[in-house]
Amino acid sequence: MGSFLGPVAAVLLKDVLLELRTKDTVVSVLVFALLAIVIFNFAIEPTPVMVAVVAPGILWVAFTFGGVLGLTRSFALEKDGGNLHGLMLAPVSRDTIFFGKMLGNFVFMTVVEVIAFPAFAVLFNFSLAMPGLIPVALLATLGITTVGTVFSAMAANTRSREVMLPVLFLPAVLPVIVAAVEASGIVIGGEGGSDLRRWLPLLVVFDAVFLVVCPVAFTLVIEE
């Protein structure tokens, strides 16, 4: 286990250190997410009924499309400097690299969500205290970053990676986004109970499936 967790942690810490130095990913994703939230705030009539209906969608559009920006950067960083080969030369299984990169993407996206949500809550007049959103956000973010990491690696090999990534990634992650929007809507609307128990297990199942399939797909994607 040590020969798996150690290198996974090394990849994660390397990405965190690089991000602290360059601030490329978090800043660009955060700016996009905040811009989207602000623009939508101007675009809709902020009545309680309207807001309760559209706010979950706005939130996850902001996070998902912002996440695409971050995911594009994730493997571009490795590909452009030839560093992907450096990772592949380590005596670890390819899925070790996958989990290290995926966890890095998860951390960055979570940081963005933690910063952006208060702005969202203030602009759309919601209470900041919505603990029910935490499991929804964590599960959805896990699904988005798991799938996104594979497609980021795939798109990094193409010339038009900024176009290819969203084209490939968004259809695959649609079930997660739909479940996240529905579950977030239930929490924001103050409902709960059985409705939320329908969507949360769906997120868990999707995450479990992706966590098995994506590492295997990643191994095939990164080897020439």
Added chain:
Amino acid sequence: MTNKASDGLAIEIKGLAKAFGRTPVLRGLDLDVRWGEVLTVLGPNGSGKTTLIKVLATLTRPDAGVVRVAGADLLRAGRSVRRVIGVVTHDALLYDHLSVYENLKFSGRMFSLDRLEDRIVAAADTMGVTGRLHHRVHTLSHGMKKRFSIARSLLHDPRILLMDEPESGLDQEALEMLEELVLDSTVRRTVLMTTHNLDRALALGQRMAIISRGKIAYEESLDSVSAESLKETYSRYTEGD
């Protein structure tokens, strides 16, 4: 993973084929490298030298053929192979916004190495770059990055070195260090090195192989070969490539 001198072969390649899309690059290449041997692989651009290194380094899968490194089948035991090889490629394999020390530490953690600090200092000393360990990579010249790239490949004491034109970008001092590294008889590493430079091949190699159109066209011991004779042989086997 075999480790016996009696087994003889550090690298064993039979019928290696690799194409990228519709373009065949390696077309049934056969090559053996004995333990402790320094083999230089010569060939023109596009002959397959870099692809050969990439296959041996498990960076790309062969389409056909059998490849064994240190007795292990490349396709079945890739992780074991990567543990015993050190690779120097055209790219430095260093992250620009980390210091060299941070890069080497990261590499050491990926290899789960013990005594990492000692290894980093020793590897940097070998290439004469200890004084720049804490510099950010993007501040270094191409030649300095190449030195660190070579240092990086030595961190885990590999038994086999795969080097793709390692002399490119190196100044005279670094070339001498590279020569010392390759010819160090106390360590007796196996080295497979590709190069365009016939003089370098003669200086460093014990045996040479000429790769032409994806196959080994010629192999010879370099013990009693002159520079002129090597040049003539090279021209003869790569004419028209």
